[in-house]
Amino acid sequence: MKETLLMILDGYILWIVVFFLLSFFLASKRVFRMLLLLIFIYLVELLTDKLGLTLSSDVLKVALEYLPIIIIVVLAPDIRKSFESAFTIDSKRDIATMGSQETKQHIVEAVTYLSSQNIGALITIEKHSSLDQYAERAIMMNSQVSKELLINIFTPLTPLHDGAVIIRGDSIRCAGAYYVLSETTKYDKTMGSRHRAALGISEVSDSLTIVVSEETGTISIVLEGIMLKANDKEKIYEYLNMFMK
Known part of the structure; x- marks a missing residue:
């Protein structure tokens, strides 16, 4: 019984994290494009490492170290907007109060x-x-x-x-x-x-x-x-x- 409850809790926590991340990255097109860029560079780095392309692999590793910081600085307003959207998705009221x-x-x-x-x-x-x-x-x-x-x-x-x-x-x-x-x-x-x-x-x-x-x-x-x-x-x-x- 305890193991079942832990599995349900584990799955629920994972669902919340995935839901929040999707809400965050999809709230701004620019943030989402930068995420795709990071994934692309990471995959290329893995490929160059597997193929033994040392120079390309080293350069891409350095890029992956500093690129997230650069992205955070450049996209600060978009990231803030994404956080606001992610946290306020459930803030809608069932009945809107409209003026006379x-x-x-x-x-x-x-x-x-x-x-x-x-x-x-x-x-x-x-x-x-x-x-x-x-x-x-x-x-x-x-x-x-x-x-x-x-x-x-x-x-x-x-x-x-x-x-x-x-x-x-x-x-x-x-x-x-x-x-x-x-x-x-x-x-x-x-x-x-x-x-x-x-x-x-x-x-x-x-x-x-x-x-x-x-x-x-x-x-x-x-x-x-x-x-x-x-x-x-x-x-x-x-x-x-x-x-x-």
Whole structure:
């Protein structure tokens, strides 16, 4: 009986480790490609060693010693994002708390006003995936969503204008939240940090983020790694109604 329980425990621990490693490496394409590169170099090194190709084998052994360190330094943001994704896979809530029509109206009016004044903004609306890990490192508010409060938060030179606002249901959960920037190459390489932050959070959660450009005043909707322009109220309402239903 004891041996059976130990075998079950042994298999369960192995399953957890394999599951975590797969979640970690598959969360970022760049991390996964680097893993494949390491495996490839390791296999080539084994082959050169078997064939007696001394010079090639020695060079590859040295490369295998230092390459993991180089990869960790170069891919630090991707590795952090992979860790966050791996640890938050089970953080989704069964029932999403969606805001009311009044909340949508306040968000749209605030965003369009900020756009007209070329004031940068980053507003994330939570759905099933919990964003508590970001909120807890930000300035907690738990305030009712209002146009005036959102505008005040993002007004330049105010204490909370940097970072993102996270909205859960009808309340502003926090302000001044920071996300891991996306490394995607699908969009313009000159894209600002707000847009890359919006893409970054959309890649690790099912949230929707509204970005207002400080330079141009353009409004973008970011969801599931896709960025869409939405420069009129009707378009923003359309996206919010589809998302917050």
